[in-house]
Amino acid sequence: MGRTTTATATTPTSNSLLVLVSLAVLLLLLTPMFGVLRSGEVFTEANLLYGALVFFGAAMVLYLGFALSGNERYVRFASGATWTGFILNTLAAGHRWYIAGRPPFSNLYEMLLSVVWTLALLTLFVERRYGVRVIGTVTMPLAVIGVLLMQLMPSEVRPLVPALQSTWLHIHVTLAMLGYAACAVSFALALMFLIQDRVRTETFLAGTSVLLAAIYLGIASRFDASGGLQVAAWDAQAAREIFIARGEPLMVILPGLGWMFFLVLAAVLVPLGLYLWAVWNREESFLRWANRAFVVGLLVQGLGLVAFVLRARGGMYASPQAEGLFPTSLSASPFLLTGMVSGIAASLLYLLLWWRREGLERMLPDTETLDRLIYRSIGIAFPLLTLMIAAGAYWANRTWGSYWSWDPKETWALITWLVYAGYLHMRITRGWRGRRAALFAIVGFAVVLFTFLGVTYLLPGLHAYA
């Protein structure tokens, strides 16, 4: 029930993408193979992760190909690639678990490892159980970004500080991961709902632009008076940030990049401005301009990312806090990178919608199924979030002697909970269905994202290690 299977005739060109992807996978797997074989260590975590990256990348390309062409054959191969990547990811996580003697949840690298694993699992599950094939188009790019970011982060197994040595931590984090993953699914379903509910494509443009503006405002807040961008300095030997005081990392200035990101911010605000102008004056022609400006914005974003990667990859820079030059590295700025890459991914997804809306509509389940699925996924997420907060409180009580201390992470977890509680009440007692409920689910996920990433980036607290 609710499965939409669009049987599209296999066109003669449909195999070319498959062949191309297979060749790319073979090439990417075989070239490093010789080096790996010579070193004698085949099944290391890094190698497994590299394999997972290759297969997730292949799956991403195939899912995107499916979304663009509607060719059913791609999905089968995409699922296969996802399965292989998932197995390799599982092996990598298991390997790490075995080496460390504890589940991989204690720093950003390990969190990403688990998040990507959960994403892949969810993709496979939703595809198989509910027949929502297009979900891979959204989740696989995220998985690829996750694995790419992991390559830039310190990955050695670190011992746990005493406060983290608790079973309750693992329960807490597992529940958090599962809960947030369910929230992400409800978000993806809500977006699909809006697409099926004939929301104007340009409304998505506005939504994407708001997200981009938030991301680049966050990045531009690191603007330095000299026109540079402040990033954390990086101690290459210890593979960690340099702290000059408790909770105060040493920053360095990347010259010129501050202006660069102001430019990017302006570039992503232009389409939003054009959209608002078009809506205000009821001028349809401006919407076309908004879409063109959006493409320009994406190009500027790409330039910004390239400039940032080139500058932050290495080199010595001055610091506003101390005399002398200090090194930095991409690992020192995980949040900035995540922000930029997700911004580009979101823009690409919008462009996909802009070009292939009709094809997407044919592939997605109908609104009633989607509405029910949103409610179902939140029905899974909400108990998990509740138990996550309870487990966290119990752990805090055993470690710090207090189950609730209103630190920012706790508070935002509570806010997330309140938002979803609001959704459930609206839906169950006031009969909210359809678009309003879907918008509520989107707001809920925005809050989840802020709790998970924004709080760590902007509001440091007791949760310094997650």
Place this chain on the structure above:
Amino acid sequence: MKCGEFNPKKFSVASYPTQGYPPNQQSSDNQKQTKDFPVSCTVEHELRFSASSENRGTQMTLEENRRMLQAIYRTLSSVRTGIVLLILLGLASAAGTFVLQRPLTDPEQLERAYDPETLAWLDRWGLTDVFHSWWFVALMTLLALNIILASLERFPTAWRFFARPYLRPGPHFQATLPLQEEVSIRNVEMGLQAAERAFRKLGWKPQRVGKNGDCSLYIERHRVARLAPYVVHASLLLILAGGIVDGVWGWRGFVALTQNEQTDRIERRDGTEQRLPFTIRCEDAGQENYPDGTPRRWWTNLTVLEDGREVLRKEIEVNDPLVYRGLRFFQSSYGSTGTLAKLTVLATAVQTPQQTRTVELSPNQTVALDENTTVRLAAFVPDFMVVGNQIRTRSPEPNNPAIQLLVESKAGGSWKVWLFPRFPDFSHPGDAPYTFRVRDLQMGYYTGLQVAYEPGQWAVWAGCILMGIGLFMTFYMVHTRFWVVPVSDRLGRQALWVGASASKNRDEFLERFRRIMETIRAELAEQQPPAVVTNATVAARS
């Protein structure tokens, strides 16, 4: 799926005529009753009572009062108010994370972050301590009140579902129930038996209602799911109650103990002193490190003494506190006190340099070196430095320790000997009867213990467990009911009327209903010649 007959959007009891309904069927399958619910009987009763006892002149104002009270009551108990309160609480909490909070930050940091005027303004509105401000507490109180009133309003209906199941549908209910079908039968008893077998086959337990001649079936599952929302809300109130108890009667404090030190006084967070009804003693404490030098584990051996008697002993560590009489002692920090616990020196007499003996010294302890000479540990400086003419310590860590020994001889004369373990050849003054070399130096360490008294925490944990159960019931248990009643169909033939209702997940329930109807037909076909089974109708309602 074809939803023509069964559209969940249109499936609401609000559209049913309310006359002729048994009371427990009102708003049975949809809780869409936020508007127009009756004012609570108690309020009404009190108002009537007071109105009758007053004279007619005040009748109007009383009527107005009454209306106002009704309006207030309706507002307080509505779901809409609840949602508004949730949003306000969310916004207030968010504000509390963006503005630096006094309980979590140093005063100096706050003064650096905001200019004095802004800080004064923030302080006035409680924005620097949002979670303890009067308006946050007021919001929480209103939310609790809203939960209580809304639950009281709706609970009786749910309770009727639970306590008095609607065993036999009346004719009006039969006419209006959205999900129903009729199956022709030959004989009432045989038809009922077939239906019973069908339900048993699918794992349900049919129940016979009524006497021999006038029998019907009632089948239900998970009746308790009707109470799920109340379980969740009760658990929330329980958690809040626990929080209030801890906010009012609970306290937190800190105590630092060195080895063998004992105390029954704790300094509370608010600066006051708390006396314990027992004494706590630190027997020993320590730190273990990983090979790379980062701490792996801190531990403290604690003993609880009552009237001088030892009643409990436990080695606590991070994540594993000592609990006694509701008080919990947590390992929170560990560090150097800057004092010397034990010193081991090699003493060599100047006259007989071949003979060397090892002497262990504790602070202020006098040890005899020979019949005439004693030595005492007089002073210790962990991180020696001289500022002007004074000896100071740079830090409590033993980076450059300096030890002063007092050597006294009965023959007359005393020497204050300074030792610097980092510079072993230095000795001052040089004319003492003994020379000393430091062999081992054990610093005194303190263990920092957080102390917490949270009598309400058990309500909180009970509430958490209850909420888990309640949410499971809410999302994964559906109250489903079937009724099987023998009737005569339009042509006057005997038939079985099968009606069904589910509290949620109605689309999946529709599938289940169809499966049950198929099974009933199969059972009927087995006991009757197939040709007789005719005329199954799906009652379509919209």
